Amino acid sequence: MIRMSEQTPYTLHTLANGLRVVIERMPGVRSAAAGFLVQTGARDEVPELAGVSHFLEHMMFKGTANRTWGDINIDFDRMGSTYNAFTSEDRTVYYGWVRKADLGKQIELLADMMRSSLPPDEFTTEKNVILEEIAMSKDSLEHVMFDFLQEKVFAGHPLAWPVLGYDHTLAAMTRDKMWAYFQRRYAPDNMMLIVAGNVEPSEIIEQAEACCGSWKPAGPAPPRIVPPVHSGTDVLPIDRFKQQVVALTFPSIAATDPRIETASAAATILGGDNSRFFWNIVQKGLAPRAGAQHLDYTDCGVMILYAACQPDRCEEVLAAIRTEAGRMCEERVSKQEVDRVKNKRRTSLAVEAEAPYYRLTQLMDDMEDHGAPRTIEETLAEVDAVSADTIHDYLQACPINIPGHLTSVGPRNWPEV
Amino acid sequence: MKENVHQQLPSGLEYGVTPLPDRHVVSFQLRILAGMASEPPRTLGLARLVEETLDKGTEAYTAQGLADAFDAIGAGRQSGTGRETMTFTCTVLPEHFERALELHAELLRRPKFPDEAVAVNVQLGKQELVALDDDAHGLVDKLITRQAYGPVAGRHQLGEHETLERITRTDLENYWRTHFCSGRIIAAVAGGIEPRRVADALTRHFDGFGSSRREGRGALPIEFNPKTTHHDKALEQEHIAICWPGVDATHDEFPVQQVTLGILSGGMSGRLFTEVREKRGLVYWVSAWQETPRGAGMVFLGASTTPDRCAKTYTTLLHEVDRLAEDITQDELDRAVTGIVANQETRGDTTRSRCAELASDLFFFGRPVPIEEKVAKVQAVTIEDIRRYLTLHPRNRLCVITLGPRPMVGLDAPAVKAMGGIGR
Numbered sequence: 001m002i003r004m005s006e007q008t009p010y011t012l013h014t015l016a017n018g019l020r021v022v023i024e025r026m027p028g029v030r031s032a033a034a035g036f037l038v039q040t041g042a043r044d045e046v047p048e049l050a051g052v053s054h055f056l057e058h059m060m061f062k063g064t065a066n067r068t069w070g071d072i073n074i075d076f077d078r079m080g081s082t083y084n085a086f087t088s089e090d091r092t093v094y095y096g097w098v099r100k101a102d103l104g105k106q107i108e109l110l111a112d113m114m115r116s117s118l119p120p121d122e123f124t125t126e127k128n129v130i131l132e133e134i135a136m137s138k139d140s141l142e143h144v145m146f147d148f149l150q151e152k153v154f155a156g157h158p159l160a161w162p163v164l165g166y167d168h169t170l171a172a173m174t175r176d177k178m179w180a181y182f183q184r185r186y187a188p189d190n191m192m193l194i195v196a197g198n199v200e201p202s203e204i205i206e207q208a209e210a211c212c213g214s215w216k217p218a219g220p221a222p223p224r225i226v227p228p229v230h231s232g233t234d235v236l237p238i239d240r241f242k243q244q245v246v247a248l249t250f251p252s253i254a255a256t257d258p259r260i261e262t263a264s265a266a267a268t269i270l271g272g273d274n275s276r277f278f279w280n281i282v283q284k285g286l287a288p289r290a291g292a293q294h295l296d297y298t299d300c301g302v303m304i305l306y307a308a309c310q311p312d313r314c315e316e317v318l319a320a321i322r323t324e325a326g327r328m329c330e331e332r333v334s335k336q337e338v339d340r341v342k343n344k345r346r347t348s349l350a351v352e353a354e355a356p357y358y359r360l361t362q363l364m365d366d367m368e369d370h371g372a373p374r375t376i377e378e379t380l381a382e383v384d385a386v387s388a389d390t391i392h393d394y395l396q397a398c399p400i401n402i403p404g405h406l407t408s409v410g411p412r413n414w415p416e417v
Numbered sequence: 418m419k420e421n422v423h424q425q426l427p428s429g430l431e432y433g434v435t436p437l438p439d440r441h442v443v444s445f446q447l448r449i450l451a452g453m454a455s456e457p458p459r460t461l462g463l464a465r466l467v468e469e470t471l472d473k474g475t476e477a478y479t480a481q482g483l484a485d486a487f488d489a490i491g492a493g494r495q496s497g498t499g500r501e502t503m504t505f506t507c508t509v510l511p512e513h514f515e516r517a518l519e520l521h522a523e524l525l526r527r528p529k530f531p532d533e534a535v536a537v538n539v540q541l542g543k544q545e546l547v548a549l550d551d552d553a554h555g556l557v558d559k560l561i562t563r564q565a566y567g568p569v570a571g572r573h574q575l576g577e578h579e580t581l582e583r584i585t586r587t588d589l590e591n592y593w594r595t596h597f598c599s600g601r602i603i604a605a606v607a608g609g610i611e612p613r614r615v616a617d618a619l620t621r622h623f624d625g626f627g628s629s630r631r632e633g634r635g636a637l638p639i640e641f642n643p644k645t646t647h648h649d650k651a652l653e654q655e656h657i658a659i660c661w662p663g664v665d666a667t668h669d670e671f672p673v674q675q676v677t678l679g680i681l682s683g684g685m686s687g688r689l690f691t692e693v694r695e696k697r698g699l700v701y702w703v704s705a706w707q708e709t710p711r712g713a714g715m716v717f718l719g720a721s722t723t724p725d726r727c728a729k730t731y732t733t734l735l736h737e738v739d740r741l742a743e744d745i746t747q748d749e750l751d752r753a754v755t756g757i758v759a760n761q762e763t764r765g766d767t768t769r770s771r772c773a774e775l776a777s778d779l780f781f782f783g784r785p786v787p788i789e790e791k792v793a794k795v796q797a798v799t800i801e802d803i804r805r806y807l808t809l810h811p812r813n814r815l816c817v818i819t820l821g822p823r824p825m826v827g828l829d830a831p832a833v834k835a836m837g838g839i840g841r
Contacts, residue, residue: 139553242550274481282541343490354766
């Protein structure tokens with residue numbers, strides 16, 4: 001089942017066991033990147049196993065039937081690979097970026113890791129590493145703020161708990177429970193192998209068949225439940241931080257929505273480099289940092305407007321954020337503002353097209369969000385379609401001049417709820 | 418492959434070009450040879466304020482007008498202030514190169530430093546200092562830098578509250594007049610552009626810009642201060658930083674230092690990651706890295722861990738550095754070399770990396786250094802070279818900082834030999 005488009009540089013292939021293989025040919029580059037995308041993350045966990053996806057990602061480096069953890073690390077480094085893994089709310093990714101000649105070895109190693117033995121004698125040691133990672137996250141105001149925001153905005157839904165999990169869920173986690181989760185979620189029909197670089201697609205497919213063809217499918221994963229997006233006010237007073245972070249969160253569109261470039265442009269106009277927040281909040285001396293972020297998943301999204309400021313300036317900073325959000329909704333943005341954002345996006349797409357690792361990450365987004373890779377030209381066409389009118393229509397449908405959800409984290413117990 | 422170009426223009430401006438005809442973008446970096454070390458002691462933080470205020474109003478543009486002009490060509494730009502230099506980096510489509518350079522010339526040559534913008538940036542600088550207190554890694558970096566480099570090379574870009582208070586518009590203007598001129602600019606350009614276009618544009622926009630004398634190229638005074646200092650702070654983790662002098666980027670033994678660091682911390686099979694994290698589970702983050710101001714080198718180790726594990730983490734770090742000279746294997750050496758070489762090649766697919774590489778070459782070596790030359794030097798490193806390097810650079814005088822809820826008990830500045838992140 002090979003499909004090679006004449007118009008695009010992509011090859012899509014699905015193994016008999018359901019593993020999808022996506023390849024982008026990039027003639028002219030000297031490197032290549034490969035990665036496995038597993039469609040599982042924190043939102044696929046049950047509450048008592050909060051953090052299992054991320055802990056599992058660590059354990060995937062700890063050994064297979066063919067390699068010890070030492071062998072895995074050494075084999076990556078023998079290639080000089082730039083490699084790592086990460087876990088989010090809805091995906092887990094393992095990747096390596098290597099010289100072109102090493103791509104075959106890189107794919108073999110990653111594929112072997114995907115059939116981890118989760119060595120029992122490594123479980124406790126790695127649990128300690130995760131507990132250190134959780135401790136480190138608690139020393140970061142930004143991290144504390146984001147976790148608290150998710151906990152409150154998505155309360156009652158798996159998106160509410162942190163990707164790292166909690167000390168108590170980690171403490172209670174067993175290798176057997178992790179193994180059961182692993183067997184359910186790391187089946188080939190819930191995974192993709194994605195490759196970008198100066199490669200020959202038929203060779204990649206042949207290797208995928210050899211390395212992954214024997215993996216047993218598990219059938220469709222349970223459907224994900226769309227989360228609620230709560231409004232209200234939540235405050236987390238923490239004395240040891242010096243700044244206060246305030247954030248407003250509003251329901252928005254999912255990553256799969258055709259208006260996603262428009263939503264992203266709206267966030268940039270409001271909170272990017274040369275943005276309304278920059279000139280009217282930061283350059284007014286109200287706060288050293290203020291921005292807007294469109295956070296999106298495959299089935300939901302939120303717009304987050306935030307600033308970090310001195311605790312005694314929360315009122316005026318929040319008022320300034322609401323003023324700018326109101327202006328965005330009530331007055332059309334100018335054509336110049338839209339063009340600025342589009343011009344910068346064009347440059348960033350040209351940069352993205354240069355390196356296999358950049359393309360790999362974009363292909364992962366495309367496959368998750370659209371079910372197919374998109375060329376730079378297709379993305380450019382979507383960028384070109386953004387206008388003051390589309391932004392206006394988007395903000396009518398997803399207003400940010402409503403109360404939304406207010407989150408406040410820092411030394412000041414403000415606002416008093 | 419086209420050859421690198423390296424020239425000095427009559428204006429005194431030095432530039433290099435790495436032509437990459439197949440690329441669809443151009444990256445350039447303008448490096449001004451003045452930074453924090455050039456600040457008067459009473460106005461620390463001044464250099465960064467100059468950098469932040471240069472584009473907040475010029476003779477031809479308002480602050481927002483200039484930002485809009487950059488956005489009109491889709492310029493992706495960044496600037497930064499270091500101890501020796503200020504950098505202005507930009508990536509654009511090739512057709513916009515001349516315009517992007519023109520706009521940079523405008524902000525570098527004709528800033529107005531409006532009173533209001535200066536006042537706002539001073540105010541924001543003070544708020545950034547408060548924000549730094551919420552950033553444990555940033556704070557420990559500030560503390561180890563000050564202790565390791567001394568009062569001049571160890572300055573922090575944000576300065577101090579009291580020095581920021583003193584800074585006026587006149588200070589910014591004086592700093593700019595003294596240090597901004599063609600003789601203090603090094604330009605590096607890489608990407609899909611002909612060297613002739615680069616020379617023409619640089620000539621057009623920087624001709625007659627102040628002194629053409631080549632200045633700002635000396636080494637900084639460094640006062641290494643070996644001692645252990647604990648800084649008390651309510652944190653979940655104890656943050657450890659260890660430092661000792663190494664060699665500078667032009668030293669014959671620099672490739673040996675690179676490879677030595679690779680063995681310690683080049684990947685997940687590096688010794689620090691293996692011993693501190695993989696075997697013992699003491700940390701999430703552990704790393705080794707180097708800094709190379711002109712004429713000097715510093716080697717750093719860093720880790721963060723919960724207080725009960727701090728002493729164990731610390732002794733494990735030092736033990737790994739200690740044993741390094743004793744039992745290096747050829748396989749470890751080969752992996753470290755491969756890591757450095759492969760990194761050059763993979764990163765080389767990005768135009769921005771090629772520009773950064775060229776800029777670094779011009780700053781340290783005064784010429785573009787062919788990748789093959791760098792690779793050959795790294796590949797020539799032997800186990801004996803590393804042993805010799807470790808012998809010639811003993812790690813018996815360490816600068817150590819801990820930041821966290823309690824000091825390490827019973828561990829003072831050790832007479833231990835010492836060297837050398839990655840995390841998933």
